[in-house]
Amino acid sequence: MDRIWVLAEQRDGEPSTVALELLAAARSFAGAVAAITWGSGAAEAAATLGEHGATKVYDAGELGDSLPGPRVAAAIAALVAAEGAPDAVLVGQTYDGRDVASRLSARLDRPVLTNVVGLSSEDGALVSEHAIFGGTRVLKARFTGEGPGIFLIRAKSFAAEAAGGGAPEVVSIELPDTGATDGAKVKGRHEEERSGPQLDEAAVVVSGGRGLGSAESYALVEELASLLHGAPGASRAIVDAGWVPYSHQVGQTGKTVKPTVYIACGISGATQHMVGMKGAKNIIAINKDESAPIFTIADLGVVGDVHTVLPKLIEAIKAHQ
Template sequence: MDKVWVLAEQSAGSPSAIALELLSKARDLAQQVEAITYGAGGQLAAATLGEYGATKVFDAGDLGDSLPGPKLAAAIAALAASEGAPGAILVGMTYDGRDVAARLSARLDRPLLTNVVGLAKEDDSLVTEHAIFGATKVLKARFTGEGPGIFVVRAKSFAAEPSSSGVPETAALDLPDAGATDAAKVKGRHAEEREGPALDEAPVVVSGGRGLGSAENYALIEELAKLLKGAAGASRAIVDAGWVPYSHQVGQTGKTVKPTVYIACGISGATQHMVGMKGAKNIVAINKDQDAPIFSIADLGVVGDVHKVLPKLIEAVKSRS
């Protein structure tokens, strides 16, 4: 494989963690690793992208009030036509990454593989790994048709490691008119306030599930998370129930987390949840049902009532400091 493209998301000049993970992986796959970036600060991000292996950075610049999907897919399709298509296009499984990959797939009429957690060269083709059935099985797959293959990769699948490569060449990426597909416009952006570290970067994640009994009891999760300098997570059940915002969700549909310690409180361990936290170094589970699936992967399982254990644990941590 001669060339791999990586869609590298960045914010104000800082590449996203997954962009650097993808670039690091791309170095194993091809000699020529080229990044495609967008948004204000792309020029600034180029240096870091180069550090992680990009030999060339195409910068689409600020997209204004457009959503990234339509314009970037049109631009990448045009780039493939003018520069020659790469063997593979790697995209992060993020809100925007999915949109870009989906539209690009339809534009190029190429299939895509999503939820990729592993990628390796085998005989001249790329073989993907996917965690299925609640990560109890690993499925390997590959494309059989003409490239480029579009791979949509879950966060934290690969380690981000800087390389010794030099300063990348940079080029402006032209944004073609995407017509009616680009008609959705962003009228306002809202950042939710967050105390402490981001959920997917925190060394400690304390998560709550249906076993908490009520939305009010989520305060216990937040308090313990804060005391441990960690982040508060949630199962899909209580996000669906409206107890906490979607941004707290850990699992298949939410965030993938790999903290030093994951503390699951009142979470039974649905497969959809386990996919998102199974990679934690250590897992502590508190659940009153001794048959809860979460105990099968917990390093320390406490069969007990979260309403009793959590307040005592909070007090114990407090009195320690």
């Protein structure tokens, strides 16, 4: 493979972790790896992207109050028209990444392979891996038509690693005016207070499920997560029930986490949940139902009521500290 492009989201000069993960993957398959970035701080981000293997960084400049989807996709489509299609465009499956990949797919009339958790090269083409049926099976797929292949890749699929690369060539590109598709404008940005680490970056994740019985009991999960300097997560069931926001969801339709330890509290272990957390180094599960599927993958399973075990555990950890 000759060329792979990586969509690199960045904030205040710091590239997203998933962008660095994708660069590590890209440079193992292609000689020329370019990153596409935008927004304030892009110039600073370029240095880090270079260290991680980007030999060229396309800087699309300021987005203003536009959402990234329409204009960044248009910029990439213009780049394809000007420089020819790369073998692949790798996009992290984030809120904005999904928008960009979807718009680009429709613009170029090329399909997208989504929920990719691994890549390999066969006969000079990229083959993607997907975890299906709760992660019990691995499906491999490839594109059959003309490129570029667009891959939406889940965070934590690859390890980010600096390659010791030098300063990349930085090329300014335009963010085209896309008219009506760019009609949605950001009027305000709100940061929610978070005391601990980000869910998909945390070394410890404590998640709650339906077994908590009520939204109020989620406070136990939050307290335990905070004591362990971890992040609180949730099963789809309690997100659907409106107890916690979608951003907390771990699983197929939520985030993939690979912490040192994952503590599942009152989570039965639906396949849709397990696919998002079975990559944890250690799994501890607390559940009343001894036949809960979560126990089939737990390193330590406690058959018990979260309402009795969690308060005692919280007290014991406080005493320990």
